Amino acid sequence: MRAVFVSSLVLLLISCGDDDSTPVDSSVDARPFGCPSHPDPLAMPGDDLGGDTWETFASGFFETYCTRCHSSELVGDVARAGAPDGLDWDDEATVRANLELVRFVVGESNEMPPRGDRPSCDDRERLVRWIDADAP
Numbered sequence: 001m002r003a004v005f006v007s008s009l010v011l012l013l014i015s016c017g018d019d020d021s022t023p024v025d026s027s028v029d030a031r032p033f034g035c036p037s038h039p040d041p042l043a044m045p046g047d048d049l050g051g052d053t054w055e056t057f058a059s060g061f062f063e064t065y066c067t068r069c070h071s072s073e074l075v076g077d078v079a080r081a082g083a084p085d086g087l088d089w090d091d092e093a094t095v096r097a098n099l100e101l102v103r104f105v106v107g108e109s110n111e112m113p114p115r116g117d118r119p120s121c122d123d124r125e126r127l128v129r130w131i132d133a134d135a136p
């Protein structure tokens with residue numbers, strides 16, 4: 001029994017050591033949360049987005065992936081799961097006032113949403129293109 005305990009302790013120590021010596025994988029930074037990071041513009045104002053507008057695409061994107069926390073209908077830290085007050089993506093004017101921040105967390109750091117149902121990499125890029133084309 002004691003031998004088993006000691007050997008698992010040794011294994012634990014060895015695996016900790018392995019973690020420390022794992023070389024930094026630079027591709028992880030390029031694909032935060034598994035999707036590419038897009039610091040540079042993916043579109044220009046006036047580009048053909050295949051018909052994507054606030055009405056036809058963006059509002060639905062926010063409803064699917066964001067408003068379960070970021071909604072003007074949710075009040076208080078618990079209901080909002082910590083999403084900051086005032087950052088309500090069911091409100092078009094608020095989205096438009098925060099396009100740079102939204103672009104960053106959806107298409108560059110990819111940190112939003114923090115959990116639950118997350119958009120595909122293609123959908124993230126589609127939202128970034130919509131923003132870069134001046135959010136028609």
Ligand code: HEC
Nearest residue numbers: 065066068069081082083084101102105106112113114115
């Ligand atoms: C599960 C709840 C939840 C969902 C869903 C969610 N967020 Fe958040 N969001 C948070 C919390 C909590 C914070 C504050 C802590 C933080 O910044 O990490 C936050 C902060 C933010 C911020 C501010 C970041 C900053 O640096 O000031 C933005 C912008 C944002 N979210 C955008 C979005 C977008 C866009 C979506 C949908 C794609 C989304 N969030 C989905 C919980 C959520």
